Amino acid sequence: MAGTQRELTLRFLAEPADVNFGGKVHGGAVMKWIDLAAYATAAGWSGKYCITAYAGGIRFVKPIHVGNIVEVTGKVIYTGSTSMHVAIDVKAGDPKDDARQLTTHCIVIMVAVDDEGKPTPIPEWQPTTKEDIHLRDTALRLMEMRKKIGAEMEAHVKPQID
Template identity: 70%
Template sequence: MPGTERSLTLRFLAEPADVNFGGKVHGGAVMKWIDLSAYGCAAGWSGKYCITAYVGGMHFVKPILVGNIVEVEAKVIYTGKSSMHIRILVRAGDPKSSERELCTHCIAVMVAMDENGKPSSVPDWVPQTEQDKRQRDSALKLMAMREQIRDEMTTYLD
């Protein structure tokens, strides 16, 4: 039911096909996992097909090794009229241990779409805890910052 599934965690093993020239998991593979988890979370919250509008603030903190168990956690932290801000945390570790270390984190903005490919309304998410409120407030600050960055980036479109 829309408006009830706020978070999603994908768990899988990092495979040899994910490796880069340095022997670690390729950043592009991590970005794909982020997009998949953001979609699953947004679709679960909205009950609709969703598209990626933005992914930003991506920080690669620690490399992921082939054979690591990877957990990609996606959570709604803000909803607009048709958009959802999703916090993404990527953790990984030895599958024989329960310990996972933060490897990558970012924010994704997903937009719900109707049958005609137009933005569609999403259920409102209301923060319940102090942490929820801090994350919502952070999403609002990031929205304002993205507008400034978008305006500045027009310089490069010439």
């Protein structure tokens, strides 16, 4: 049911096909996992097909090794009328042990779309705990920063020549 499933975790083993020439999981594989978890989280919340509108602030903190158990957790931290901000944490560790280390973190914005690919309304998420209010406020601050960055990037795409 839409508006009830706010968090989701994908779990799997890092495979040899995921590694780079240095023997560690390459960033592209991690980014794919992030996109999959963001989609599953957003679809679970909205009850609709969702597309990725933005992925940013990706921080690769620690490497992931072949054979590690990988946990990719998505959590809705803000909703607009058709979009969801999903915080993603990637953790990994030896499957023979309970400990998981944070390896990657980012924010992904997903948009719910109808059968024609047009944005469609989603349930609103309201924070209730102090932690959730903090996460929502962080999402709002990041939204403002992205607007400023977008304006700066536009100046590079369309330079003003006097």
